[in-house]
Each structure stands twice: as C-alpha cells, then as structure tokens.
Amino acid sequence: MSNQPIGIFDSGVGGLTVMAAVRKALPNESIIYLGDTARVPYGTKSAETILRYTEECLAFLAGKNVKAIVIACNSASAHALPYLQHKFHLPLLGVIEAGVEAALRVSRNKKIGVIGTAATINSDVYAKELKRRDETAAVTGLACPLFVPLVEEGWLDHPVAFEIAQHYLKPLAGGGIDTLILGCTHYPLLKNVIQKVVGDDVDLIDSAESVAAALQKILTEKKMPAGGQKPFCQLTVTDQTPSFEKLARRFLGEEVPAVKRIVF
Amino acid sequence: MSNQPIGIFDSGVGGLTVMAAVRKALPNESIIYLGDTARVPYGTKSAETILRYTEECLAFLAGKNVKAIVIACNSASAHALPYLQHKFHLPLLGVIEAGVEAALRVSRNKKIGVIGTAATINSDVYAKELKRRDETAAVTGLACPLFVPLVEEGWLDHPVAFEIAQHYLKPLAGGGIDTLILGCTHYPLLKNVIQKVVGDDVDLIDSAESVAAALQKILTEKKMPAGGQKPFCQLTVTDQTPSFEKLARRFLGEEVPAVKRIVF
Numbered sequence: 393m394s395n396q397p398i399g400i401f402d403s404g405v406g407g408l409t410v411m412a413a414v415r416k417a418l419p420n421e422s423i424i425y426l427g428d429t430a431r432v433p434y435g436t437k438s439a440e441t442i443l444r445y446t447e448e449c450l451a452f453l454a455g456k457n458v459k460a461i462v463i464a465c466n467s468a469s470a471h472a473l474p475y476l477q478h479k480f481h482l483p484l485l486g487v488i489e490a491g492v493e494a495a496l497r498v499s500r501n502k503k504i505g506v507i508g509t510a511a512t513i514n515s516d517v518y519a520k521e522l523k524r525r526d527e528t529a530a531v532t533g534l535a536c537p538l539f540v541p542l543v544e545e546g547w548l549d550h551p552v553a554f555e556i557a558q559h560y561l562k563p564l565a566g567g568g569i570d571t572l573i574l575g576c577t578h579y580p581l582l583k584n585v586i587q588k589v590v591g592d593d594v595d596l597i598d599s600a601e602s603v604a605a606a607l608q609k610i611l612t613e614k615k616m617p618a619g620g621q622k623p624f625c626q627l628t629v630t631d632q633t634p635s636f637e638k639l640a641r642r643f644l645g646e647e648v649p650a651v652k653r654i655v656f
Numbered sequence: 657m658s659n660q661p662i663g664i665f666d667s668g669v670g671g672l673t674v675m676a677a678v679r680k681a682l683p684n685e686s687i688i689y690l691g692d693t694a695r696v697p698y699g700t701k702s703a704e705t706i707l708r709y710t711e712e713c714l715a716f717l718a719g720k721n722v723k724a725i726v727i728a729c730n731s732a733s734a735h736a737l738p739y740l741q742h743k744f745h746l747p748l749l750g751v752i753e754a755g756v757e758a759a760l761r762v763s764r765n766k767k768i769g770v771i772g773t774a775a776t777i778n779s780d781v782y783a784k785e786l787k788r789r790d791e792t793a794a795v796t797g798l799a800c801p802l803f804v805p806l807v808e809e810g811w812l813d814h815p816v817a818f819e820i821a822q823h824y825l826k827p828l829a830g831g832g833i834d835t836l837i838l839g840c841t842h843y844p845l846l847k848n849v850i851q852k853v854v855g856d857d858v859d860l861i862d863s864a865e866s867v868a869a870a871l872q873k874i875l876t877e878k879k880m881p882a883g884g885q886k887p888f889c890q891l892t893v894t895d896q897t898p899s900f901e902k903l904a905r906r907f908l909g910e911e912v913p914a915v916k917r918i919v920f
Contacts, residue, residue: 430705431695436808441694441895444919514898541805544700552823555816631705634778655708 394616397422397624398607399453399461401446404432405636406540406577407464408643410487413600414462415625417608422623424456430631430656433540434467435509435576442511446472447479448656452628454480459616462603463487466508466575470515483610490606491573491599492521498595499571502529505564505594507586508575510535518575532567536560536579543578544639553582557589564590573597581642627651658880661686661888662871663717663725665710668696669900670804670841671728672907674751677864678726679889681872686887688720694895694920697804698731699773699840706775710736711743712920716892718744723880726867727751730772730839734779747874754870755837755863756785762859763835766793769828769858771850772839774799782839796831800824800843807842808903817846821853828854837861845906891915 398418400411404427411425426449428434434442446468453461460483463469469486477484495504506518513535522529538556547553564572572594574580580598587596611617629636632653640648662682664675668691675689690713692698698706710732717725724747727733733750741748759768770782777799786793802820811817828836836858838844844862851860875881893900896917904912 430701432700436696436897436899437694438895438897510897510899537809538802538805538811541802545801547802552816552819555819559816631702633700633702633774635700635774 393619394459395422395618395621396457396459397424399456399458400425400464401449401453401461401468402427402464402577403434403468404429405639405643408640409577409580410462410464410600410603412644412646413604414607417604418611418617420618420621420623422618422621422625424453424458424626425628426453427627427629429629429633429636433509434465435511435540436537437467437511439471439511439515442467442471443475447476450476450480450484452654454482458482460485460607460610462607464577464603466577467511470512470517483614485603485606485610487599487603488517488521490602491575491597492518492525494599494602495571495573495597496522496526496529498597501568501570502526503567503569504529504531505567505569505572506531506533506575507536507560507572507579508533509540510537512575518573532564532569534560534563539582540576540578543581546642548581549584553585554588557582557585561586561589569594571595571597573599625649628654630654630656657883658723659686659882659885660721660723661688663720663722664689664728665713665717665725665732666691666728666841667698667732668693669903669907672904673841673844674726674728674864674867676908676910677868678871681868682875682881684882684885684887686882686885686889688717688722688890688892690717690892691894693893693897693900697773698729699775699804700801701731701775703735703775703779706731706735707739711740714740714744716918718746722746724749724871724874726871728841728867730841731775734776734781747878749867749870749874751863751867752781752785754866755839755861756782756789758863758866759835759837759861760786760790760793762861765832765834766790767831767833768793768795769831769833769836770795770797770839771800771824771836771843772797773804774801776839782837796828796833798824798827803846804840804842807845810906812845813848817849818852821846821849825850825853833858835859835861837863889913892918894918894920
C-alpha cells in the first residue's frame with residue numbers, strides 16, 4: 393500500500409480527460425496533474441524539443457514524490473517515453489501502448505486507423521507498435537492539425553468541425569478500417585463529429601480509459617494502491633490564462649480543483 | 657551611419673512578413689530574425705508569460721549588438737513593449753503603433769475594426785491607442801483564434817477558411833467600419849478571404865509595411881542607416897520542425913536564408 397500521489401503529465405489541458413478516467417477507476421488515489429500550458433502545443437514541435445520539455449516536467453512530478461507517472465500527451469508519449477523510461481526510477485505509463493492494446497482487442501479485421509498531431513503521426517509510433525504486436529495489422533495514420541484548435545475554441549458540433557473532419561478523414565474512405573485510434577487527448581471531445589464522418593461501423597478508441605486500467609494493473613502488481621486516506625487532487629500549470637478554467641471544465645466534465653502555477 | 661544589424665523578433669514564423677517588408681524598404685540593412693518557435697503561439701498565453709518570454713528573446717537580440725529591434729508579434733507588442741521600452745537601451749518598435757497610425761490615416765469615418773489573437777484583443781491595446789490619438793474613434797475588437805492554425809495549415813483559400821471568417825467577422829456587419837486592422841502577423845495571408853467577407857469598401861491594414869516605414873524614419877533621425885556593406889540576413893529559431901521551411905517560404909515569399917537554432 394502506498395499513499396503517494398500519482399503524477400499525470402500533459403502538454404496542456406487535454407490530459408484532464410485522462411485524469412477524469414483515473415479518478416473514476418481509482419477513486420482512492422491522490423493525483424498531481426501538471427499541464428505545460430505555457431509551452432503547449434507539443435504536437436507541432438520537433439522530437440528534440442518535446443523530449444527536453446517532457447523531461448523537465450517529469451522531473452518536477454518526480455520531485456513531488458509520486459509513485460507513478462502517466463504521460464497523457466500522445467506527442468510526449470511518442471517522442472519522450474522510450475528515452476525517459478529508464479531515467480526515472482518509477483513506473484512511467486504512456487497513452488500509446490494503452491491505445492494500441494485496446495485497438496487490437498476491439499478490431500476484427502486488424503485494419504486500424506490512427507489520427508493525431510503532426511508530431512505523433514510523423515513519429516510513426518502507433519504503426520510500429522501495432523505491427524510489433526500483430527504483424528498482420530494494416531495501419532493508416534493521418535495528422536489532423538486543426539482538431540486541437542477547434543476543441544480549444546469549443547466548436548465541438550459546429551458545421552465547420554464536420555467539414556474539417558470530412559477533409560482530414562477522406563483518405564480512410566473505402567480502406568475498410570473497423571477501428572480508429574483517437575491519438576490525441578483533445579480528440580475525444582470531437583467524438584460525435586468523427587463518428588458521423590467515419591460511420592457507426594468504426595469503433596473509436598479513446599486511450600484515457602485504457603491507460604487508467606493499465607495504471608490500476610501496475611499498482612496492483614506492485615502492491616502500491618492507496619488506502620485509508622482522503623485523496624487529494626492538485627492541478628499544476630506553467631501558465632494560467634483567463635480561458636483556462638473554462639477549458640478545464642470542458643475536459644474534466646466536473647468542478648475544477650484549485651490551480652497552482654509554477655514557472656520553469 | 658551604422659552597419660549594426662536590425663533585430664526582428666516574433667513568437668514564430670509570422671514575423672517573416674515584417675522581415676520581408678523591412679528588406680524591401682531598407683535593402684542595405686542586415687537583419688537578425690528570432691522566432692520563438694519552441695514556445696509559439698503567444699496569443700493564447702497570459703500577459704505575464706508573454707512578457708517573460710519576450711524579455712528573454714529581446715535580451716538575445718540585444719546581445720547580438722543590434723541597433724534597433726522590431727517586435728513583429730502583436731501579442732508581444734501588446735503585453736511586453738510598454739514594460740521593456742526602458743529596459744533595453746536601443747529603439748524598440750512594435751507593430752501596434754504602426755498599425756494604429758496607418759488605420760487613422762486611411763479611415764474616413766473613424767469606425768475601425770481590429771482582429772487579432774485572444775491575448776491581443778483582451779489587452780484592448782489597439783482600442784486604447786486609437787482613442788488616445790483620436791477620441792472620436794469607434795473601435796470594434798474581435799479575437800479570431802482559428803485564423804493562426806488555418807494559416808499554418810495552409811488553408812488560405814479553402815471554403816472552411818471562408819466559413820470561419822464569416823463566423824468571426826459577423827459582429828462587424830452593419831457596424832459601418834471602413835477600416836480593419838489585421839492585428840496578427842498571420843492574418844495578411846488570409847487577406848483574400850477576409851476582404852471577401854467584409855466587402856471591398858473596407859480597407860485592410862497590414863502593419864508590416866507601416867512598421868518598416870517607422871523603422872526607416874527612426875534610423876534616418878538617429879543617423880543610423882547602414883551603408884557601404886553587403887547586408888546579411890540571419891534566421892534564428894528556438895525549435896526547428898520539418899514543416900518550418902515550408903511555412904517560412906509561405907510567409908517570406910522568397911528563398912529562405914540558412915536557419916540557426918538556439919536553445920533557451
């Protein structure tokens with residue numbers, strides 16, 4: 393048993409969907425969330441810069457005595473996790489493995505689509521991981537750079553969101569995918585629009601729940617679940633704008649805890 | 657006469673439109689451009705963070721022995737210029753004053769619209785500066801957060817760009833403005849779409865040329881123009897992605913000089 397908190401890191405507010413899933417699956421656990429809102433987005437940056445920023449953020453969380461860290465950001469999971477896995481002496485979980493596992497479990501024909509930021513798609517990490525686990529998997533990856541700003545602007549059901557989704561997802565038509573991985577924390581908020589475009593026969597994979605389940609499994613294996621405490625939840629960000637709370641509520645779907653700002 | 661270079665600072669690549677205007681107006685001047693591409697965009701950040709990042713970037717340029725600095729970024733001009741004006745002992749020019757001057761010169765009815773990022777519009781700096789110079793000015797400011805990602809995605813004439821512009825600019829209809837300030841370096845690339853939405857009777861103000869003219873005036877006054885040298889042009893960025901050169905060419909409209917990356 394361990395009452396140390398869990399660290400959740402994201403480039404911004406998108407990872408709050410992961411935090412919500414973790415709180416639901418593990419209601420006794422305390423959580424320290426760090427969103428690098430001053431330097432968001434990561435999805436347009438180079439691998440080197442993503443790695444540098446991620447390392448700085450994980451070091452902050454490790455310094456808070458967390459017992460495990462979830463990297464909720466896909467771009468950071470893609471470019472930083474493999475290098476940082478052995479640098480921090482505690483379990484590090486990314487969203488990619490969780491998403492890949494869920495997709496392979498759900499897909500019948502192993503024709504799988506992946507959508508994400510330019511950084512995530514260019515890394516090719518989803519395709520590599522899917523093929524490593526199932527060499528018959530046929531993967532189509534598509535970058536959808538306008539999805540993040542659309543979500544941040546709150547145009548979740550706007551006709552423009554539908555048109556943009558149609559444009560980006562056109563290459564999937566006729567390819568016969570039966571599963572689509574939402575490879576960015578922002579995309580689950582566009583679920584309705586994306587589902588309408590790809591059709592009801594395609595299963596959408598949101599890795600928030602999968603990563604929460606993976607975390608639960610690790611904590612059980614390592615005999616580290618919390619117990620007998622009143623859990624706390626701390627939101628930490630590197631920049632706080634007037635729109636932050638509105639955005640946070642959109643992602644968290646509940647009351648937003650007090651927010652602390654730190655400066656790197 | 658001074659052959660010291662001119663510094664141009666922007667949060668990213670958008671300021672290259674200003675660099676192009678400066679090169680055209682002052683072909684003998686050497687230029688060192690700094691784009692803070694690792695931390696772009698500034699327009700969604702808080703005033704405090706914008707100020708901190710801008711100060712760091714200007715200190716870099718000042719260390720390169722520049723004779724004047726142009727802050728091409730509207731968000732940085734709005735939130736940082738007033739505080740940094742006396743901190744650096746060399747002329748600092750922002751784009752806001754230049755845009756305001758041009759708008760008041762062009763407008764007949766002094767009903768003026770301003771579009772920009774959330775940070776720029778929330779600062780209210782354009783309205784304040786317009787009214788300070790002409791108290792009869794009636795100003796309508798509108799934030800257009802999706803314009804920057806649209807430009808970076810290259811959807812300059814896409815039907816979606818037109819729809820988004822229609823949505824954002826709707827509050828201007830019937831207001832009788834005759835002048836619209838493009839208060840963000842990215843927006844001139846959407847000129848066609850914006851002009852179509854607001855109609856041909858509205859003059860669009862792009863501050864790149866105005867700020868180049870203001871720079872020329874200051875250099876003449878201070879007897880500091882360059883002469884008798886072969887000017888150089890150096891591009892410096894804080895992050896370099898695969899898409900950088902493509903984007904740079906879009907903004908610069910000509911061959912992109914060699915790019916140097918620095919790390920803060």
